[in-house]
Amino acid sequence: MNILVINSGSSSIKYQLIDMPSEIVKASGLIERIGESISKITYKKSEEKITAELPIENHEKGLSEMNRFLMHAEFGVINNINEIHAVGHRVVHGGKDFSGTVEITDEIKEKIKSLSVLAPLHNPNNLIGIEVAEKIFPKAKQLGVFDTAFFQEMPEKAFRYAIPNSFFVEHDIRVYGFHGTSHKFVCEQAISFLSEHKWPSRKLITIHLGNGCSITAIKDGIALDHSLGFGPSNGLIMGTRSGDIDQSVIFYLIDQLGYSPQEVNNVIQKQSGMFGLTGYYDLRDIQEKAKSGDKHCQLALDMNAYRIKKFIGAYASVLNGVDAIVFTAGIGENSSIIRQMVCQEMQYLGIKLNTAKNENLQNGISDISSDDAKVKILVIPTNEELEIAKQSYGLLSE
Numbered sequence: 001m002n003i004l005v006i007n008s009g010s011s012s013i014k015y016q017l018i019d020m021p022s023e024i025v026k027a028s029g030l031i032e033r034i035g036e037s038i039s040k041i042t043y044k045k046s047e048e049k050i051t052a053e054l055p056i057e058n059h060e061k062g063l064s065e066m067n068r069f070l071m072h073a074e075f076g077v078i079n080n081i082n083e084i085h086a087v088g089h090r091v092v093h094g095g096k097d098f099s100g101t102v103e104i105t106d107e108i109k110e111k112i113k114s115l116s117v118l119a120p121l122h123n124p125n126n127l128i129g130i131e132v133a134e135k136i137f138p139k140a141k142q143l144g145v146f147d148t149a150f151f152q153e154m155p156e157k158a159f160r161y162a163i164p165n166s167f168f169v170e171h172d173i174r175v176y177g178f179h180g181t182s183h184k185f186v187c188e189q190a191i192s193f194l195s196e197h198k199w200p201s202r203k204l205i206t207i208h209l210g211n212g213c214s215i216t217a218i219k220d221g222i223a224l225d226h227s228l229g230f231g232p233s234n235g236l237i238m239g240t241r242s243g244d245i246d247q248s249v250i251f252y253l254i255d256q257l258g259y260s261p262q263e264v265n266n267v268i269q270k271q272s273g274m275f276g277l278t279g280y281y282d283l284r285d286i287q288e289k290a291k292s293g294d295k296h297c298q299l300a301l302d303m304n305a306y307r308i309k310k311f312i313g314a315y316a317s318v319l320n321g322v323d324a325i326v327f328t329a330g331i332g333e334n335s336s337i338i339r340q341m342v343c344q345e346m347q348y349l350g351i352k353l354n355t356a357k358n359e360n361l362q363n364g365i366s367d368i369s370s371d372d373a374k375v376k377i378l379v380i381p382t383n384e385e386l387e388i389a390k391q392s393y394g395l396l397s398e
């Protein structure tokens, strides 16, 4: 069964055509700068990569251009659009209503729309992707996979904020969590890897370190706690987001320094994190600068690793122990420096890194823990698209 996975943003669409259940990626790519005078489409089939620059005025044109590639006589992978059996859509916010994958209906679209207040940068664009795909692939089943769904089984003591009950009851103010598709994917990968290696896999801490960063405590495959909350700026230090910050700072900025709420939001979401501390967006640059003696960059790395360590300690308590920690996403998969800094001086928990293995990852899943460690340290490449395809296929096979 061919499942087209779509991640629709404001000016871009990421796509993958995946054959299920074989999990073979037939084609993948990216449509960028939608709405600008010159847009770009990338199409990849096996090792072949084609890019084209052309005006793509809207998402509908974008998906039509993608179709031209998918059905191209020379490098296409399907003969007609009816060979796309289902479209799996990434939807960032499912609120408290969605704990699993659903087939899209008018009612579901209304729900996604109404949840836009909680994810104004994402849900409206996800919805555009759905509506355009319905038009372009009228025969395909449309399915929604929610980033928040993995956290819906979290216990109430973990997802509630200690503010008056009415805010929860009347306004649904609570922890929702983000990156759930990634945490779920690496969790399942870890469980099967650990089981194959006869290692316990009940208590996991998954650490997603990309532009956005989050950490999850997982017991028996169920998320028990998570560092992102009502919005995506809590917890770990991220590319441009502050992570945990005392709310008094916000009021100080407003009351004493004259910032508007929008300006404060902009500071916390877009000008903070590693960028705010160093002036650089990409961790590779920060690592390079730190190496050549830049104190701000070194401090930012220290703060970043320190924050992750604190969460690992907290989540080891939540789980009453830990069988494995998992690093994933752009930084988690690629930065041996961050992994090394996080795992340093964690022997009390049984976390001990094998430095050589940390520097030389295997293809696929790498176990980078030392032989005498009590906790496995795994690096697992995340694959949110495959997770969406798996969940879509799972629902359609029921």
Ligand code: AMP
Pocket (backbone or CB within 6 Å): 209, 210, 211, 212, 239, 281, 282, 283, 284, 329, 330, 331, 334, 335
């Ligand atoms: P993601 O959001 O998962 O795509 O992660 C993007 C981030 O991963 C980028 O901002 C980089 O900081 C980081 N990254 C990617 N490759 C590397 C690398 N080789 N070393 C360190 N950081 C990396």
